[in-house]
Amino acid sequence: MNTEQMASLEPALKQLLETFRKCLHKPTFRHFRTYVLGLLDDMPRKNVEAIALAADVPVRTLQEFLSEFRWDHDRMHQTYQHRIADKHGCDGAIGVVDGSGHPKQGKKTPGVQRQYCGETGKIDNCVVGVHLLYTDNDPKNPFSSMLDSGLYLPRSWIEDPARRHEAG
Structure with missing residues (x-):
């Protein structure tokens, strides 16, 4: 811009x-x-x-x-979501859940393992994010926004508390 x-x-x-x-x-x-x-x-x-x-x-x-500065992340997140609902909420709106994989080398990054990676289009060492998007489906003035996002944690990570602790 x-x-x-x-x-x-x-x-x-x-x-x-x-x-x-x-x-x-x-x-x-x-x-x-x-x-x-x-x-x-x-x-x-x-x-x-x-x-x-x-x-x-x-x-x-x-x-x-x-x-170092601290702010209320939960409050910010809720404020954002409420703003989207207030300004763009409508009957035809839908939520879209999408996962996206990104290549990542090593074994210590939280969530990394060999799994399907959307970015490379194959099984690869990667991390996967899961995202919730909102779209109002208005054909004249479309609006979309990400509402939430998180790291997909594979079972191998869930079942290994020592590995999670080491990764921070």
């Missing part, structure tokens, strides 16, 4: 982000806003350093926001 497109969306984006203010402490909200706007920017590399420098914010501040 380029700067001009961002500028045209700024009022709506500010309103959307304001929805989450109650889930964050005051200084944390500022960093949340900076980070989200940075992810939407058209910069070639989107990492903490690039986002912080583009926003004229100390890099360490944004790093601390992502690694």
Whole structure:
């Protein structure tokens, strides 16, 4: 998204982000806003350093926001889901459950094992995410959004508490 497109969306984006203010402490909200706007920017590399420098914010501040600052994740998640329901809920809406596999080397990443991997199209060493999406099926103005997502944990991981503990 380029700067001009961002500028045209700024009022709506500010309103959307304001929805989450109650889930964050005051200084944390500022960093949340900076980070989200940075992810939407058209910069070639989107990492903490690039986002912080583009926003004229100390890099360490944004790093601390992502690694150390705490917010109410459950409240944020519920706020998001309620916003989707309030703004886009309709009779024709459906939920879509989808799994997506992503290649992953090694044996220590939670959930990794040889299993079907959608990205490679074959049995491969990978992790699988399971996602719940919402779509309103409106042919004139379609809307879709991810409502929830989680890691699929294969039985081999469920039955091995030591392996889960080692993975963190």
